[in-house]
Amino acid sequence: MDDFNKLVYSLSKLPGVGRKSAVRMGYYLLDHKESAVEMFSNVIESIQNIKTCSVCGNYCSEDPCPICSDHQRDMSILCIIESQSELLAIEETGAYKGQYHILGGALDPLSGKGPDSLRINELLDRLANGHFTEVLIATNPTVEGESTFLYLQNILSEKGCRISRIATGIPMGGSLEYTDKFTLSKALASKHYL
Numbered sequence: 001m002d003d004f005n006k007l008v009y010s011l012s013k014l015p016g017v018g019r020k021s022a023v024r025m026g027y028y029l030l031d032h033k034e035s036a037v038e039m040f041s042n043v044i045e046s047i048q049n050i051k052t053c054s055v056c057g058n059y060c061s062e063d064p065c066p067i068c069s070d071h072q073r074d075m076s077i078l079c080i081i082e083s084q085s086e087l088l089a090i091e092e093t094g095a096y097k098g099q100y101h102i103l104g105g106a107l108d109p110l111s112g113k114g115p116d117s118l119r120i121n122e123l124l125d126r127l128a129n130g131h132f133t134e135v136l137i138a139t140n141p142t143v144e145g146e147s148t149f150l151y152l153q154n155i156l157s158e159k160g161c162r163i164s165r166i167a168t169g170i171p172m173g174g175s176l177e178y179t180d181k182f183t184l185s186k187a188l189a190s191k192h193y194l
């Protein structure tokens with residue numbers, strides 16, 4: 001594979017980028033070679049400095065992340081989400097000021113993704129050692145997100161947790177990441193208790 005094709009191949013590995021877009025990006029980068037090389041070499045270097053927060057699982061430069069170490073936030077409510085991109089989407093609404101716990105995916109038995117592959121033990125440790133009075137489950141409205149919700153509801157209610165679920169209004173099969181801010185704020189505000 002020549003260098004240009006290697007570049008196109010690498011770009012096409014990014015989510016949402018097909019071969020055509022990868023070729024267009026490749027030409028763009030070559031047209032702006034100097035600035036692109038400078039920008040991307042800096043970015044690639046900083047990727048290596050990004051850690052995973054040992055508390056919530058968020059990507060961060062400092063561990064614990066700024067959210068976990070912000071004592072102005074509500075320490076009594078824990079929002080459980082599937083991935084980092086949902087944290088970003090919820091933070092952008094400004095409608096939630098509690099803590100987060102990122103599972104690292106959702107249950108998907110068909111792809112062999114069971115409870116052991118998610119950060120569930122970490123969640124149970126946090127609930128045992130923290131001062132949470134409420135757990136808000138905000139998994140995605142997909143088949144996998146719903147089965148994860150049912151699984152969590154089951155194990156958390158045994159622990160005596162007060163559980164709430166992000167309200168509907170987000171279409172089934174949708175994702176929190178791509179839900180508009182207004183709908184997501186409404187869904188957070190009108191959560192229901194189980």
Ligand SMILES: [Zn+2]
Nearest residue numbers: 053056065068
């Ligand atoms: Zn954190």
